[in-house]
Amino acid sequence: MDVLLGVGGSDDSLRALDWALRRVRSAGDSLTVAVVSNPESERSPEEMEEAVRERLDEADFEAEIRHVKGNPGSALVRLAEEEGFDELVLGGGEESPMGKIRMGNVSEYALLNSHVTVTLVR
Amino acid sequence: MSPGPTYPEEPADPFPAPPRTVEDGKDREIRFVALDEEVPERLVEMYVAFDPADRAQGVPPTGEGAIREWLSGLFAGGGYNIVAKHGERIVGHATLVPDTDEAYELAIFVVQGYQGAGIGTELIHTLLGYGQEEGVKKVWLTVERWNHAAKHLYEKVGFHESGTEAFEVEMTIRLR
Numbered sequence: 001m002d003v004l005l006g007v008g009g010s011d012d013s014l015r016a017l018d019w020a021l022r023r024v025r026s027a028g029d030s031l032t033v034a035v036v037s038n039p040e041s042e043r044s045p046e047e048m049e050e051a052v053r054e055r056l057d058e059a060d061f062e063a064e065i066r067h068v069k070g071n072p073g074s075a076l077v078r079l080a081e082e083e084g085f086d087e088l089v090l091g092g093g094e095e096s097p098m099g100k101i102r103m104g105n106v107s108e109y110a111l112l113n114s115h116v117t118v119t120l121v122r
Numbered sequence: 123m124s125p126g127p128t129y130p131e132e133p134a135d136p137f138p139a140p141p142r143t144v145e146d147g148k149d150r151e152i153r154f155v156a157l158d159e160e161v162p163e164r165l166v167e168m169y170v171a172f173d174p175a176d177r178a179q180g181v182p183p184t185g186e187g188a189i190r191e192w193l194s195g196l197f198a199g200g201g202y203n204i205v206a207k208h209g210e211r212i213v214g215h216a217t218l219v220p221d222t223d224e225a226y227e228l229a230i231f232v233v234q235g236y237q238g239a240g241i242g243t244e245l246i247h248t249l250l251g252y253g254q255e256e257g258v259k260k261v262w263l264t265v266e267r268w269n270h271a272a273k274h275l276y277e278k279v280g281f282h283e284s285g286t287e288a289f290e291v292e293m294t295i296r297l298r
Contacts, residue, residue: 097199097227098219099192100179100264103289 001029001086004116006068006076008106009041009048012091016121017052020089021059031063034079036072036106073109080116092120129260129294134280137251137297140204147239152214153207154248161193164212165205169193173234178266179290182231195219201226202256204249206241214241216249218258225260226253246279250297259298264290 005020007013017033024031033052035045043051049065056063068075080088090110093103101122110118140156157165169182169189177184183192196217197203206214213236218226228249232242253261263281265272267289276293285292 095180096219096264097221098196098217098229099181099183100227100229102179102264108289 001027002084003029003031003087003089004076004080004083004085005031005033005089006036006072006106006110007033007048007052008036008038008072008091008104009043009045010091010094011042012094012104013048014051014055016089016091017055019121021055021061025059025061031061032085033063033065034068034076035065036068036075038072073106073113076106077110077114077116080114085116087117087119088114089119089121092122128284129262129296130282131296133296133298134250137247137254139251139255140248142244142248144240144244146236146241146244150208150236150239152236152241152244154204154244155207156252157203157205158197158201161190161197162205162212164207164210165193165215166190168212168215168233169231171233172231176231176234178229178269178272179264181229202249202252202258204245204252206232206236206245208236214245216245218249218253218261221262223260225262226258228261228263242275243279246275250279250295254297257298260294260296262292262294264292266290 003024035048037045045067052065088110090107092107093101096102107120140154143151143153146152166189170186172182174184183189196219200220202218204216205212214232216230218228221227230242230245281293281295283291284294
């Protein structure tokens, strides 16, 4: 299967990357990482690409890294649908100080709009 | 995870501080006390028996181990806890968990047989009174968008909606 992983600039995204890497390796799937730009996030898209590349190198796994412009949720869903990906993987929500799961806008948009199967990593 | 949105400018009126005893809507004497040192075994029991249908956004966790771990975080981190007791049994729990930016996150849980009798409202009042005593200024919470009963309760207490971007509604109150 062709798996598309969407990453923003948060630790949540890196956790999703680790999870996706384990999955695609054991299943023999291909992985494409789409870096979205979110002005509010901790890392810039360039810093994020570097962090992703580092992890891919560590895992000795080849994956295409792409940058996606515009609204992160709609851009990711469009990319997944238009290019025929089988699965869209996203960070599935951070936890509040007391441990409540809080779903971000991107995950919510993808869940409600994507015709491609969505996996949220917890 | 602190709310980006704003808090009301005016602080809320004083809330009653613990300990206090209130008769609930079913004529039961319920005692509200502050508990901040150790996790009481009775509270673990309450959450072990808690109906998963009443979970909100993944809390409380299920399974005794996860419940103990979650509770120890609520008690060790400099937060504030109020329990509602009927006799020796703990039938409700309200907590303020410190966040960054001097704000605290609030949540309440009432066991199934004691819901709908005003205990939740009294739990929040007492917790906010306790917070006021301890110098807490800002409190926020999230509630699932479709949970109208809970939203209504929080509004009645004095919370205002501050954001509705995701599946949950964010609400805030200023205590001081």
